Each structure stands twice: as structure tokens, then as C-alpha cells.
Amino acid sequence: xxxxxxxxxxxxxxxxxxxxxxxxxxxxxxxxxxxxxxxxxxxxxxxxxxxxxxxxxxxxxxxxxxxxxxxxxxxxxxxxxxxxxxxxxxxxxxxxxxxxxxxxxxxxxxxxxxxxxxxxxxxxxxxxxxxxxxxxxxxxxxxxxxxxxxxxxxxxxxxxxxxxxxxxxxxxxxxxxxxxxxxxxxxxxxxxxxxxxxxxxxxxxxxxxxxxxxxxxxxxxxxxxxxxxxxxxxxxxxxxxxxxxxxxxxxxxxxxxxxxxxxxxxxxxxxxxxxxxxxxxxx
Amino acid sequence: xxxxxxxxxxxxxxxxxxxxxxxxxxxxxxxxxxxxxxxxxxxxxxxxxxxxxxxxxxxxxxxxxxxxxxxxxxxxxxxxxxxxxxxxxxxxxxxxxxxxxxxxxxxxxxxxxxxxxxxxxxxxxxxxxxxxxxxxxxxxxxxxxxxxxxxxxxxxxxxxxxxxxxxxxxxxxxxxxxxxxxxxxxxxxxxxxxxxxxxxxxxxxxxxxxxxxxxxxxxxxxxxxxxxxxxxxxxxxxxxxxxxxxxxxxxxxxxxxxxxxxxxxxxxxxxxxxxxxxxxxxxxxxxxxxxxxxxxxxxxxxxxxxxxxxxxxxxxxxxxxxxxxxxxxxxxxxxxxxxxxxxxxxxxxxxxxxxxxxxxxxxxxxx
Numbered sequence: 001x002x003x004x005x006x007x008x009x010x011x012x013x014x015x016x017x018x019x020x021x022x023x024x025x026x027x028x029x030x031x032x033x034x035x036x037x038x039x040x041x042x043x044x045x046x047x048x049x050x051x052x053x054x055x056x057x058x059x060x061x062x063x064x065x066x067x068x069x070x071x072x073x074x075x076x077x078x079x080x081x082x083x084x085x086x087x088x089x090x091x092x093x094x095x096x097x098x099x100x101x102x103x104x105x106x107x108x109x110x111x112x113x114x115x116x117x118x119x120x121x122x123x124x125x126x127x128x129x130x131x132x133x134x135x136x137x138x139x140x141x142x143x144x145x146x147x148x149x150x151x152x153x154x155x156x157x158x159x160x161x162x163x164x165x166x167x168x169x170x171x172x173x174x175x176x177x178x179x180x181x182x183x184x185x186x187x188x189x190x191x192x193x194x195x196x197x198x199x200x201x202x203x204x205x206x207x208x209x210x211x212x213x214x215x216x217x218x219x220x221x222x223x224x225x226x227x228x229x230x231x232x233x234x235x236x237x238x239x240x241x242x243x244x245x246x247x248x249x250x251x252x253x254x255x256x257x258x259x260x261x262x263x264x265x266x267x268x269x270x271x272x273x274x275x276x277x278x279x280x281x282x283x
Numbered sequence: 284x285x286x287x288x289x290x291x292x293x294x295x296x297x298x299x300x301x302x303x304x305x306x307x308x309x310x311x312x313x314x315x316x317x318x319x320x321x322x323x324x325x326x327x328x329x330x331x332x333x334x335x336x337x338x339x340x341x342x343x344x345x346x347x348x349x350x351x352x353x354x355x356x357x358x359x360x361x362x363x364x365x366x367x368x369x370x371x372x373x374x375x376x377x378x379x380x381x382x383x384x385x386x387x388x389x390x391x392x393x394x395x396x397x398x399x400x401x402x403x404x405x406x407x408x409x410x411x412x413x414x415x416x417x418x419x420x421x422x423x424x425x426x427x428x429x430x431x432x433x434x435x436x437x438x439x440x441x442x443x444x445x446x447x448x449x450x451x452x453x454x455x456x457x458x459x460x461x462x463x464x465x466x467x468x469x470x471x472x473x474x475x476x477x478x479x480x481x482x483x484x485x486x487x488x489x490x491x492x493x494x495x496x497x498x499x500x501x502x503x504x505x506x507x508x509x510x511x512x513x514x515x516x517x518x519x520x521x522x523x524x525x526x527x528x529x530x531x532x533x534x535x536x537x538x539x540x541x542x543x544x545x546x547x548x549x550x551x552x553x554x555x556x557x558x559x560x561x562x563x564x565x566x567x568x569x570x571x572x573x574x575x576x577x578x579x580x581x582x583x584x585x586x587x588x589x590x591x592x593x594x595x596x597x598x599x600x601x602x603x604x605x606x607x608x609x610x611x612x613x614x615x616x617x618x619x620x621x622x623x624x625x626x627x628x629x630x631x632x633x634x635x636x637x638x639x640x641x642x643x644x645x646x647x648x649x650x
Contacts, residue, residue: 074482086346
């Protein structure tokens with residue numbers, strides 16, 4: 001085998017405005033940096049950088065507390081929504097968002113996010129949902145889907161033994177105080193672009209003072225899923241993506257069910273295939 | 284002067300001290316404090332949230348504090364048990380939280396002074412004996428919290444929360460300038476490279492000098508040693524030639540002070556020590572009072588918790604005897620028959636004369 005010298009070329013500044021460094025300690029194939037990027041670019045694009053306060057939970061993404069160039073409160077595992085409530089009530093003109101994982105938000109702190117939504121607290125809660133406790137090494141959470149293998153559901157999640165997953169976005173959409181609820185993903189370019197729009201809409205809802213907004217992002221965790229890095233996006237689509245359906249679950253007070261979103265997604269996929277056949281996609 | 288319930292006076296004192304945020308969850312005998320904050324804070328441009336649980340109340344106060352506001356939470360000891368995880372971390376994040384415990388008796392001495400949470404942390408604990416002192420110590424709590432960037436707990440009880448007394452609530456100006464809150468967040472620094480991080484973890488924003496968790500914890504521990512050396516508050520009386528010294532805090536401390544004064548008037552050589560700060564505990568005052576005394580009694584409305592700290596102060600100078608005990612009304616929330624001048628007098632006198640301690644009075648069990 002012959003080796004070739006390849007020169008690395010810098011093709012542009014890849015660091016988003018609101019990151020102090022591009023370095024992070026996430027595993028290869030992790031979806032969290034992509035999701036964070038979507039969130040931070042939305043804040044920057046909307047001109048909110050100098051009026052935003054972030055509240056972070058505890059998980060792999062906690063290291064972003066140090067690298068995010070926003071005023072930030074580091075909260076306990078599960079407790080970010082109540083901390084964000086205290087911040088927002090004292091500084092009503094600021095934009096306040098939480099960053100939590102599924103273990104943090106849906107296991108430890110489920111009642112926090114539900115009550116914040118029910119109160120119509122004018123904050124945005126962001127969920128990075130990969131269906132496992134990534135930081136502890138791949139353990140079952142409340143969003144782990146049936147059949148999914150984790151370190152404490154070795155043969156796959158069994159509803160008769162482990163119970164059923166919680167579809168948190170669907171649950172929050174039912175609450176009167178929730179103004180905007182969406183579930184995005186970062187497993188392919190189209191989803192990344194779609195999720196960025198969801199972040200924008202959520203922050204716009206908060207800017208208009210319409211109430212609680214929620215963006216869930218399905219993120220890859222090949223380490224916690226025990227699969228090869230390169231298989232992460234496909235695994236995500238086939239497992240989590242089939243249960244936690246992507247799309248806007250609540251817009252302008254109208255709730256969209258899983259079935260509706262599923263149908264929308266099938267249509268979108270068909271459109272994308274046609275577009276690809278034509279030779280390009282228009283994001 | 285205005286006739287006020289203790290809970291109302293404490294809420295007014297907090298507002299006079301600049302408290303603009305309160306979050307709590309109802310629980311007897313704390314509930315009325317929450318009610319008064321809910322009624323009064325909106326008038327003052329503040330916020331009071333009836334939180335969905337004690338855990339969220341602590342979290343909400345945490346968020347309000349991070350913006351630099353004076354903020355408080357509270358409950359009964361049972362509710363504070365639920366908040367302990369946040370209290371540990373709020374202490375490590377160096378946020379100036381004020382906590383009110385309207386306790387059921389004095390069963391929460393350990394919880395207040397040792398904490399039920401994890402890690403090496405301490406709270407300054409102030410224990411007023413009556414409503415006028417509660418008005419003063421509530422304001423002092425906010426001052427000390429800001430001075431040390433450390434939580435301060437005000438230990439009250441059913442009697443303090445529910446007794447009506449004529450009091451004045453005037454803002455108190457305490458000596459010494461407070462440090463500027465140059466750590467508080469307002470959201471304005473995003474994208475400037477100067478954004479701030481309020482964290483219990485000892486990390487700073489990327490690219491800035493970060494002490495790391497070990498150095499962070501050591502610095503806080505050193506701060507607690509400094510508080511311990513400088514913030515002791517205590518009242519004592521008749522201890523110079525006392526054969527018998529009684530240690531008691533809070534409203535029972537006021538009862539004991541009265542009983543001791545009565546016995547002194549009758550020629551009995553008794554004295555008292557009333558810790559006003561439960562942490563830092565007035566170890567030296569207890570030691571000085573025990574010097575030359577024949578016995579030290581501890582009167583507390585629980586099975587015996589503060590007695591451990593008294594023993595550490597007395598350090599073998601004299602025998603230390605618990606003369607209090609568990610005493611509640613039938614509901615378990617209120618005041619039991621042990622908190623009575625005649626009954627306390629009998630017990631102090633029995634100790635003083637080396638007579639057998641009378642058995643504890645029982646409540647009437649009607650509820």
C-alpha cells in the first residue's frame with residue numbers, strides 16, 4: 001500500500017460566534033456539538049447574544065458550559081428549568097434557555113420541565129435526546145426505545161420488565177402553557193437545517209413572550225449505543241427516529257400527533273428523493 | 284409599632300433588607316411566611332412563586348440569586364430535607380441564599396448546622412429568640428449572605444411564626460461595605476469573550492484561569508474557617524460564679540433566660556448561655572461559662588442534638604446533662620407542654636440541686 005501526502009486545507013472559519021473554542025471532549029460521532037451549534041447560531045442570527053442567559057444541566061454537554069460564550073448558570077442534574085425560571089422572573093427582558101439531556105430532563109427532572117411548560121414560563125428548554133446516559137457509559141433512560149440495548153437493558157428494553165419510553169415532546173405539547181414544541185435531529189444535513197429553523201422559531205416565540213417553548217434534538221451516541229461510529233446516523237434513524245418522531249409537535253396552539261408527523265416526514269422524504277434525482281436539494 | 288404575626292414580621296424584615304424573590308411550598312408551620320411573601324412581594328416589584336415542590340423552590344431561588352438579586356426560600360425541616368442537594372451546590376457556587384426554617388420544635392439542629400447534603404459545606408445559622416430579634420436577624424442574614432457569598436439559615440419555629448407581637452420593621456444598615464456582585468449575570472456579555480459562569484464546579488470559561496475543583500473546595504473551606512472565627516454571636520448571663528449553666532437557643536432560650544433570672548433573684552447560682560449563631564457555635568463562650576461550674580444543662584426541644592456541640596465546648600470541664608426532650612402538640616407541628624416556665628424551672632432546679640429530673644410532660648393527645 002502506498003501512502004499519499006495530503007495537505008490539510010483550512011476552508012473557512014468553522015467556529016460559531018458564541019463558542020470560545022472549537023475544542024470539545026465529545027466522542028467521535030457524537031451529535032451534541034451539532035445540536036449546540038444549531039442553538040448558538042440561532043441566538044447569534046436573531047441578535048440575542050447580548051441578552052441571553054443559558055442554564056445547563058449535568059451530562060456530557062456540561063463541558064459546553066465552559067466553552068459557550070454566553071452568561072451561564074450551571075445547575076444540578078434535572079433542575080435547570082426551575083433555575084431558568086428564577087433567572088427569567090428576575091430578568092424578564094432576557095432570553096433564557098436550558099440545555100439538558102434525556103437522563104437529566106426526562107428521568108431526574110421530569111416534573112421540572114412539565115411544570116415550567118404548564119406555567120407557560122417564557123423560557124426555551126432544549127433537550128439533547130440520545131436515549132442513553134452517555135456520560136456514565138450507555139445506560140437506559142426514560143426515552144430509551146423498546147428493544148434498545150443499553151448497559152442495564154442488555155437484551156434490549158423490554159416493556160414488561162423495564163417499562164415504556166416517554167415521548168417527552170408529545171407530552172409537553174398537550175400542556176396549555178406550551179406555545180411551541182418541536183423535535184429535530186442531527187443525523188443528516190437536511191435534519192440539521194430543519195432543526196436550526198426549530199431553534200429560531202422557539203427563540204422567536206420567547207422573544208414575543210408567547211410562553212414556553214421546547215426543542216428536542218435527537219443526537220447520535222455511538223459510544224453509548226455500542227455501535228461503530230459510522231453507523232450512528234442510520235442507527236439513530238432506525239431506532240430512536242422511528243419512535244420519537246421528528247417534526248413540529250405544536251405550532252400556534254395546534255398540536256400535531258405522531259401519525260401526522262410521520263405522514264409529513266414520508267412526504268418530505270419523497271420530495272427529497274425527487275430533488276436528489278433532479279440533482280440538488282434546496283434547504 | 285404594628286401588631287404583626289411573626290411570619291409577617293419576618294417577611295417584612297426580608298423585604299426591608301431588599302429581598303425581591305421568594306419561592307416556597309406550603310408546609311406547617313412555615314406556610315404563613317410563604318403567604319406573606321406572596322401577598323407583599325409583588326407590591327415591591329418582586330416575585331413570589333408557589334413552587335411545585337421544595338426542590339423547585341430551591342432551584343428558582345438559585346436562578347434568581349445568579350442575577351444578583353437578594354432571594355430566599357424556606358420551609359419546615361421536613362421540606363428543607365428535600366432541598367439539601369441544592370443547598371450543597373448553592374454553597375459551592377457561592378451564592379448568597381437566605382433560608383428560613385420554621386421548624387417543628389428543635390429537631391432540625393443537626394440538619395441546620397451539619398446539613399443533610401453532600402460535601403464540605405457550612406451555612407451560617409441564626410436562631411432568634413423572639414419576633415423583634417427575628418426582625419433584626421432576618422436582615423442580618425441577607426447582609427451576611429452577601430458579605431460571605433454563602434447561604435445563611437434563619438432557624439424559627441411554630442411559636443415564632445405564629446405569635447403576634449407589636450414590632451417595628453425598619454431597614455438596618457450594617458457596618459462594613461459589601462463586596463460588589465461582579466459575578467452576577469445579566470446576559471449582556473454573550474459573544475464578547477467576557478461572558479460569566481456561575482457554577483459550583485470550580486471551572487471557569489474556556490481560556491481563563493480556572494482553579495479546578497480541588498482548589499475551589501479548599502478555598503471555600505478556608506472561607507468557612509474564617510466565618511467560624513469571626514461571626515460567632517452569643518448572649519450569656521450570670522455565668523461568672525454560676526454552679527449550674529444552662530445552654531438553650533431560640534424561643535426556648537428566652538424561656539430559660541427568664542427562669543434563670545428568677546432563680547438568681549432567689550439566690551440560686553445559676554447562669555445561662557444562649558447561642559444566637561448555631562453555626563458557628565459559640566464554643567468559647569460555652570467553655571468560659573463551664574469553667575468553674577459544677578454542671579452544664581442543655582435545654583432543647585428534641586432528643587438531644589445541640590448537646591454534642593455543648594460537650595465539645597465544655598470539653599470535660601463539667602458533666603453535661605440534657606434537660607430538654609421531645610415535646611409537641613398532638614399534631615406534631617406546634618408547641619408541646621415542655622415549653623412552659625414552671626416546667627422548665629422544675630427541671631433547671633432539679634439539675635441544680637442534683638435531684639432526679641422530673642419526667643417529661645405529655646401532651647393531651649387531642650387533635
